[in-house]
Amino acid sequence: MSYIxxxxxxxxxxxxxxxxxxxxxxxxxxxxxxxxxxxxxxxSIDQSQNDLAVQMRFIVSKLVDEGKSDEEIKEYFVxxxxxxxxxxxxxxxxxxxxxxxPWIAFIFTIFMVVFFIRKMSSTxxxxxxx
Amino acid sequence: MVVLISLILSIFPFxxxxxxxxxxxxxxxxxxxxxxxxxSDLERRWDSAIEGLRSTELERMVGNLHDQDYDWLKxxxxxxxxxxxxxxDLSEIEQNQLIDEVRNEVFRSVLITQDKLYLKAxx
Amino acid sequence: xxxxxxISLITSFIVVTYTSIIGFAGGILNGRDLAQSARWGFYxxxxxxxxxxxTLIYSFVTNDFSVKYVAENSNLAMPSAYAWVAFYSxxxxxxxxxxxxxxxxxxxxxxxxxxxxxxxxxxxxxVMSLVLMFxxxxxxxxxNPLEQLPIVPDDGKGINxxxxxxxxxxxxxxxxxxxxxxxxxxxxxxxxLLSGRGSRDEWVDQGRLWGMISWLLLTIGLILGGWWxxxxxxxxxxxxxxxxxxxxxxxxxxxxxxxxxxxxQKRRGLFRMWNMILIITAFTMAQLGMFINRxxxxxxxxxxxxxxxxxxxxxxxxVTLFLSIIIFVFRFDTLKSRGVLESPISREAVFLSQNALxxxxxxxxLWGTIFPIFSETFDETTMTxxxxxxxxxxxxxxxxxxxxxxxxxxxxxRKASLASVLKMLTFxxxxxxxxxxxxxxxxxxxxxxxxxxxxxxxxxGGILQEWFRGTKSRVKRGDKIILSFIxxxxxxxxxxxxxxxxxxxxxxxxxxxxxxxxxxxKDVVMTVGESHSIGNYTFKYLGVSEEIFPDRVEETAxxxxxxxxxxIEYLYPYRAFYPEFRLSATRGAIHSNLLRDFxxxxxxxxxxxxAIFRVLINxxxxxxxxxxxxxxxxxxxxxxxRRSKKIKxxxxxxxxxxxxx
Numbered sequence: 001m002s003y004i005x006x007x008x009x010x011x012x013x014x015x016x017x018x019x020x021x022x023x024x025x026x027x028x029x030x031x032x033x034x035x036x037x038x039x040x041x042x043x044s045i046d047q048s049q050n051d052l053a054v055q056m057r058f059i060v061s062k063l064v065d066e067g068k069s070d071e072e073i074k075e076y077f078v079x080x081x082x083x084x085x086x087x088x089x090x091x092x093x094x095x096x097x098x099x100x101x102p103w104i105a106f107i108f109t110i111f112m113v114v115f116f117i118r119k120m121s122s123t124x125x126x127x128x129x130x
Numbered sequence: 131m132v133v134l135i136s137l138i139l140s141i142f143p144f145x146x147x148x149x150x151x152x153x154x155x156x157x158x159x160x161x162x163x164x165x166x167x168x169x170s171d172l173e174r175r176w177d178s179a180i181e182g183l184r185s186t187e188l189e190r191m192v193g194n195l196h197d198q199d200y201d202w203l204k205x206x207x208x209x210x211x212x213x214x215x216x217x218x219d220l221s222e223i224e225q226n227q228l229i230d231e232v233r234n235e236v237f238r239s240v241l242i243t244q245d246k247l248y249l250k251a252x253x
Numbered sequence: 254x255x256x257x258x259x260i261s262l263i264t265s266f267i268v269v270t271y272t273s274i275i276g277f278a279g280g281i282l283n284g285r286d287l288a289q290s291a292r293w294g295f296y297x298x299x300x301x302x303x304x305x306x307x308t309l310i311y312s313f314v315t316n317d318f319s320v321k322y323v324a325e326n327s328n329l330a331m332p333s334a335y336a337w338v339a340f341y342s343x344x345x346x347x348x349x350x351x352x353x354x355x356x357x358x359x360x361x362x363x364x365x366x367x368x369x370x371x372x373x374x375x376x377x378x379x380v381m382s383l384v385l386m387f388x389x390x391x392x393x394x395x396x397n398p399l400e401q402l403p404i405v406p407d408d409g410k411g412i413n414x415x416x417x418x419x420x421x422x423x424x425x426x427x428x429x430x431x432x433x434x435x436x437x438x439x440x441x442x443x444x445x446l447l448s449g450r451g452s453r454d455e456w457v458d459q460g461r462l463w464g465m466i467s468w469l470l471l472t473i474g475l476i477l478g479g480w481w482x483x484x485x486x487x488x489x490x491x492x493x494x495x496x497x498x499x500x501x502x503x504x505x506x507x508x509x510x511x512x513x514x515x516x517x518q519k520r521r522g523l524f525r526m527w528n529m530i531l532i533i534t535a536f537t538m539a540q541l542g543m544f545i546n547r548x549x550x551x552x553x554x555x556x557x558x559x560x561x562x563x564x565x566x567x568x569x570x571x572v573t574l575f576l577s578i579i580i581f582v583f584r585f586d587t588l589k590s591r592g593v594l595e596s597p598i599s600r601e602a603v604f605l606s607q608n609a610l611x612x613x614x615x616x617x618x619l620w621g622t623i624f625p626i627f628s629e630t631f632d633e634t635t636m637t638x639x640x641x642x643x644x645x646x647x648x649x650x651x652x653x654x655x656x657x658x659x660x661x662x663x664x665x666x667r668k669a670s671l672a673s674v675l676k677m678l679t680f681x682x683x684x685x686x687x688x689x690x691x692x693x694x695x696x697x698x699x700x701x702x703x704x705x706x707x708x709x710x711x712x713x714g715g716i717l718q719e720w721f722r723g724t725k726s727r728v729k730r731g732d733k734i735i736l737s738f739i740x741x742x743x744x745x746x747x748x749x750x751x752x753x754x755x756x757x758x759x760x761x762x763x764x765x766x767x768x769x770x771x772x773x774x775k776d777v778v779m780t781v782g783e784s785h786s787i788g789n790y791t792f793k794y795l796g797v798s799e800e801i802f803p804d805r806v807e808e809t810a811x812x813x814x815x816x817x818x819x820x821i822e823y824l825y826p827y828r829a830f831y832p833e834f835r836l837s838a839t840r841g842a843i844h845s846n847l848l849r850d851f852x853x854x855x856x857x858x859x860x861x862x863x864a865i866f867r868v869l870i871n872x873x874x875x876x877x878x879x880x881x882x883x884x885x886x887x888x889x890x891x892x893x894x895r896r897s898k899k900i901k902x903x904x905x906x907x908x909x910x911x912x913x914x
Contacts, residue, residue, distance in 0.1 A: 025775065036639060042493065042495045042496065042637075044639065044640065046488070047488040047490065047493065049487060049837065049856065057776075082634065082635065083634050083636055084636060086637060087637055087639030087640060088638065088639060088641040089624075089628075089636045093632075094631070094632045094634065097624075098621070098636070098642070099642075101620055105613055105617060105620075106613060106650075109609045109610070109612075113609045117594060117602055117605060120523070120590070120593065120594035121593060121594040121595065121596070132256055135257050136257050136260040139260055139261050139264060139301060140260055143264060143265075143297035143298075143301065144268075146293040146294055147268070147271060147293060147294040147297075148290070149293065150286050150289035150293060151287075151290050153286070162371035165369070165372060165373060165455040166372065170455070171454075174454055174455075175522075178519065178520055178521075178522075185666070185745065185748070186665070188723075188744070188745060188748075189665050191723065191726045192722045193722050194664075194669075194673065195673060196669075196672060196673040199668065206667065
């Protein structure tokens with residue numbers, strides 16, 4: 001039982017951290033995580049310490065202050081740097097393929113598992129010793 | 131100095147390589163058991179059957195198994211162990227000795243009412 | 254000195270060429286003198302490669318800039334302890350490290366294989382020799398770390414500052430060794446196929462042993478990598494789904510699937526083909542990882558800036574895969590399963606689904622990693638597939654995996670009735686429900702996070718239940734509680750060692766879930782004397798001191814950290830600027846406890862005395878680092894065998910002991 005209490009106790013660590021962060025700031029952070037720093041491959045502007053990333057973070061928070069929506073802000077950067085600037089592919093055009101293939105693979109996997117479980121349980125190999 | 135070390139380094143592997151080739155083998159040298167021999171295979175299957183019996187006991191002790199499942203599982207493992215014994219074609223004494231060992235080892239905590247292992251093996 | 258190294262390299266190349274041919278010859282001709290000759294030759298290779306390594310490290314320590322690699326990867330200012338790090342910090346040196354480390358490990362494996370699988374071992378030695386031969390050939394002809402410069406420079410370029418960190422002493426060695434060590438179980442598998450011995454599960458024990466060792470190395474590498482990123486890269490995260498990280502994860506996934514499904518073959522004689530496919534996949538993915546790491550086509554923070562080398566690796570990967578498939582198809586008929594899958598409600602069946610899921614995750618990861626190449630070739634728009642994509646796609650799949658991890662071990666081998674499954678799931682479900690309740694009371698309402706904690710709860714509940722019941726039944730027999738718990742674990746080490754590994758994985762999953770859903774982050778601008786609060790923490794900026802070194806300028810800030818009105822400690826986050834690399838390395842100051850990490854990292858110190866800091870509160874991160882040692886302990890426990898329990902079969906008189914017909 002003591003283990004369980006221990007486990008539950010540690011979940012407290014997750015709560016009570018939020019009081020001081022305004023929702024607007026949270027939005028800025030989540031946007032930062034979705035925009036890539038164009039000069040440092042693979043890193044988001046949230047992650048990178050590059051000067052350009054710092055500038056872009058500043059622009060994001062400015063645009064949020066101006067009341068722009070998430071989509072508008074992303075569009076702003078896409079127009080300047082191309083689609084490469086988004087950390088995840090868009091859900092249309094070629095980007096849609098990126099999103100659908102994992103689903104197809106998932107369904108395929110389920111079919112394969114069911115197929116093999118059935119196949120392996122139906123074939124009756126002899127269990128005799130040679 | 132450098133030349134000497136280099137020479138040693140470049141020569142010693144070849145000594146190692148050539149030595150087994152020119153050495154004479156004594157007739158009585160130990161020939162390792164073939165891992166693909168029938169006996170090795172039986173050994174592996176025997177171990178796996180005993181391991182199965184042991185984990186079935188454990189599983190029941192922990193309470194993961196219904197009695198029905200337990201019986202079914204135990205029978206199947208016993209059947210497999212019996213097959214191995216049959217294939218080995220041991221003498222009666224040896225067989226009984228083995229079965230006793232298994233019983234001591236696996237069923238230490240459990241009372242066996244029927245000596246299924248023995249019966250199956252005799253078939 | 255360097256000449257000695259060169260000669261060792263050349264000698265080792267000749268020897269390894271010899272052993273690769275004679276190894277196979279010894280296997281095919283069943284010539285024991287040939288096999289022994291190959292074996293002894295193989296044992297000499299680690300000595301030669303260690304000598305080569307020592308000469309390179311010696312050149313680093315003595316600042317011998319006549320060696321090109323030393324001049325490129327160190328300078329006079331570098332402390333000599335970092336000679337070890339500098340040794341593998343570049344392309345050439347890391348290849349030498351891989352070759353040397355692999356030669357040691359494979360020699361050990363040959364030593365054991367020769368005892369356990371005497372008739373398969375020569376083939377395995379041949380395959381391992383081929384792998385090693387490739388690396389030594391690359392070292393000699395394409396990327397020689399001992400190459401000398403015609404003109405000796407006064408000072409070297411210096412080591413990449415990001416590598417100056419304690420974690421760098423161990424993370425890269427483990428990661429690289431982990432990737433290459435997949436070659437050992439792979440060799441055992443291919444050797445089994447080549448010798449035509451797959452039909453009697455001969456290789457299973459050795460496959461499992463080396464598979465688990467390589468899995469352990471990979472896991473340690475991954476966890477240490479996360480730890481390094483977390484403490485030094487200064488962005489408060491530990492995993493970024495970067496291509497190189499992905500390419501280390503993929504072989505890990507395949508190996509995890511393998512170490513599970515090999516158990517099925519051991520116990521049931523099932524999955525014979527599947528295990529071979531898994532290990533071939535794992536080795537292919539490990540090679541793919543090395544390809545991406547050696548300057549493959551995908552941009553990454555970690556890769557070596559070498560572009561031609563990658564393609565050599567890709568070519569070799571393709572050839573290896575092709576040959577493996579040919580051999581596999583050729584020996585297909587030897588791999589029929591012995592038993593039958595009796596029921597879909599059994600441990601075997603769960604293992605099968607779990608295997609499929611691991612491969613699915615590996616596939617999705619691969620897909621995300623290489624998709625940018627597709628989009629570039631077909632559409633000419635470059636696309637990025639970054640963290641959000643992987644989190645969204647792989648996250649749920651991994652939760653499903655943890656769910657299977659929860660129920661798999663509860664099911665017995667072969668068959669269980671639905672009723673007993675439901676009975677077993679009662680306690681885990683109650684525990685999980687309790688966790689959800691607590692989450693809701695604490696105001697944690699993010700649906701995926703709750704789902705994550707829920708699955709962790711099921712997995713943990715199952716293990717706790719089993720430990721509890723097992724201990725209880727022993728206590729009933731009159732043992733003390735702790736003693737009977739230890740005895741329980743001792744009674745079946747592979748199984749309970751596995752459970753301990755599972756617990757550590759649950760800790761890891763809890764840490765990841767908590768810290769990725771409930772982290773808090775804030776950028777603050779501060780002047781000296783100012784204080785800020787976040788959550789329960791208050792921190793006061795006391796000032797910054799600047800120190801100038803030959804290669805860098807260090808700015809160290811000093812902070813007071815308070816929590817709920819109580820002083821905790823001084824924090825010293827720092828930032829170092831390396832003018833030669835035009836790169837700055839920041840090191841966050843972390844106040845860590847089991848609940849959460851307070852993480853403070855400087856972003857910029859301005860002229861006017863203002864400074865920008867990033868503050869993060871990451872819940873439960875320390876759980877991830879604690880899970881590492883537990884995982885190592887569990888793995889080693891499950892590998893340690895107690896011999897006394899085996900019941901020996903007497904050798905029967907009428908059975909001739911010979912090769913199979």
